[in-house]
Amino acid sequence: xxxxxxxxxxxxxxxxxxxxxxxxxxxxxxxxxxxxxxxxxxxxxxxxxxxxxxxxxxxxxxxxxxxxxxxxxxxxxxxxxxxxxxxxxxxxxxxxxxxxxxxxxxxxxxxxxxxxxxxxxxxxxxxxxxxxxxxx
Amino acid sequence: xxxxxxxxxxxxxxxxxxxxxxxxxxxxxxxxxxxxxxxxxxxxxxxxxxxxxxxxxxxxxxxxxxxxxxxxxxxxxxxxxxxxxxxxxxxxxxxxxxxxxxxxxxxxxxxxxxxxxxxxxxxxxxxxxxxxxxxx
DNA sequence: GGATACTTTAAAATCATTCTAAATAGATTG
DNA sequence: CAATCTATTTAGAATGATTTTAAAGTATCC
Numbered sequence: 117x118x119x120x121x122x123x124x125x126x127x128x129x130x131x132x133x134x135x136x137x138x139x140x141x142x143x144x145x146x147x148x149x150x151x152x153x154x155x156x157x158x159x160x161x162x163x164x165x166x167x168x169x170x171x172x173x174x175x176x177x178x179x180x181x182x183x184x185x186x187x188x189x190x191x192x193x194x195x196x197x198x199x200x201x202x203x204x205x206x207x208x209x210x211x212x213x214x215x216x217x218x219x220x221x222x223x224x225x226x227x228x229x230x231x232x233x234x235x236x237x238x239x240x241x242x243x244x245x246x247x248x249x250x251x252x
Numbered sequence: 253x254x255x256x257x258x259x260x261x262x263x264x265x266x267x268x269x270x271x272x273x274x275x276x277x278x279x280x281x282x283x284x285x286x287x288x289x290x291x292x293x294x295x296x297x298x299x300x301x302x303x304x305x306x307x308x309x310x311x312x313x314x315x316x317x318x319x320x321x322x323x324x325x326x327x328x329x330x331x332x333x334x335x336x337x338x339x340x341x342x343x344x345x346x347x348x349x350x351x352x353x354x355x356x357x358x359x360x361x362x363x364x365x366x367x368x369x370x371x372x373x374x375x376x377x378x379x380x381x382x383x384x385x386x387x388x
Numbered sequence: 389g390g391a392t393a394c395t396t397t398a399a400a401a402t403c404a405t406t407c408t409a410a411a412t413a414g415a416t417t418g
Numbered sequence: 419c420a421a422t423c424t425a426t427t428t429a430g431a432a433t434g435a436t437t438t439t440a441a442a443g444t445a446t447c448c
Contacts, residue, residue, distance in 0.1 A: 133414055133425065156404075170428045175405065180426095191327045191381060195404065195435075209369070212376055233345070237384040240348055244380045245327060248373040269445055271395060292435075306397045311436065316395095331404075331435065 122146065130184035137169055141177050145187075150202035152190065152217045153178075190217065191245055207244040220246070258282065266320035273305055277313050281323075286338035288326065288353045289314075326353065327381055343380040356382070 123142035127134055144161065145151055153161075159174045178199050181187045187199040190208065193215045200217075207220040233239060259278035263270055280297065281287055289297075295310045314335050317323045323335040326344065330351050343356040369375060 135414070135426065137427075154404090172406080172429080173427055176426075192331060195331050195333070197331075197405085209373075211373075218370065233382075233384055234354065236387050237345075237347075238387045240383040240385050242380065242382045244378065246369075246378045247376040248369055249376045251372050251374045269394065271445075273396070290435090308398080308437080309396055312395075333436085 126186065130181075130186060132180060132184055137173050138177055138180070140167065140169075141174070141181075145181075145201050150200065150219060152198050152200050154196045154198050156196070188241075191243055193217070205242065207246070210245050210247050212247050212249050220244075262322065266317075266322060268316060268320055273309050274313055274316070276303065276305075277310070277317075281317075281337050286336065286355060288334050288336050290332045290334055292332070324377075327379060341378065343382070346381050346383050348383050348385050356380075 120139065120143060123139050123146060124134060126146065127138055127142060132138060140162070141158065144158070145153065155171065155175045155178055158178070159169070159171050162169050162174070178187065182189060182199060185203070187201060188203050190198040190200045192198065193210060196215070198217060202219060209218040209220060210216075211218075256275065256279060259275050259282060260270060262282065263274055263278060268274060276298070277294070280294070281289065291307065291311045291314055294314070295305065295307050298305050298310070314323065318325060318335060321339070323337060324339050326334040326336045327346075332351065334353060336353075338355060345354040345356060346352075347354075
């Protein structure tokens with residue numbers, strides 16, 4: 117059973133053309149759970165499912181989704197750009213050994229004081245990264 | 253007037269061999285103010301000062317300094333690894349247009365509640381990045 | 389000073405990502 | 419529905435940051 121219909125609605129609303137590739141990737145990403153993906157990891161997943169798709173297409177698609185506001189870019193980890201399907205303001209645990217990201221429930225962190233911004237600037241986003249490693 | 257003596261002490265304490273290149277870079281980095289550098293930016297600065305040094309040496313040196321605890325790695329910005337001479341726990345403004353980082357005074361941020369860590373993990377470090385852009 | 393181990397170096401290799409140019413496939417219009 | 423227009427896909431080349439390699443150089447220890 118596919119999300120096809122939801123994905124199609126979503127792409128239409130975002131003003132993106134309905135291509136097979138975008139629908140397929142949309143179905144993968146926007147299921148029940150929030151996901152963190154890189155172009156590479158997503159491409160591997162797609163190949164495992166028996167579909168052929170150029171790596172460049174995966175990059176294009178992720179960037180288009182991001183531009184359309186369907187994905188959020190997360191702090192790069194080990195030089196790899198990670199996209200997050202969770203658009204709400206939230207923070208991450210980063211496993212420094214594996215590069216794996218885990219969402220931190222928003223309610224568990226609160227930033228009491230915020231510094232004043234530099235003159236003439238506005239905040240685009242904010243992200244707390246808690247780097248964790250296996251206990252020694 | 254050079255920091256030579258301080259740098260030499262620092263390298264010795266860190267158990268690093270005293271090479272011309274490390275002393276030169278040490279002098280550049282550990283002056284009065286805290287600095288954010290990438291291998292590339294540091295290499296350019298060195299060339300401007302009329303010194304020749306292989307880019308790979310700059311990479312090696314930064315990594316050695318980092319391993320020895322003299323530098324902190326900061327969240328990568330646009331795929332570029334940035335090293336910070338400020339080892340204290342602190343946060344950054346990131347100018348999304350230029351990639352420039354600015355320290356946020358520690359006292360200006362406080363994280364009220366901290367989430368509990370995943371089982372069997374310990375915190376290595378923590379960093380809040382506030383992405384800012386010129387006001388529209 | 390000479391042996392030994394670590395560093396530096398230039399160049400090649402690697403890895404993630406982007407670009408290119410041609411082929412393909414949505415969208416639009418008559 | 420066909421013709422046309424334009425965006426997208428694709429394979430492969432190109433780019434840019436970083437790492438590796440192997441050889442030459444240099445700090446350290448005896």
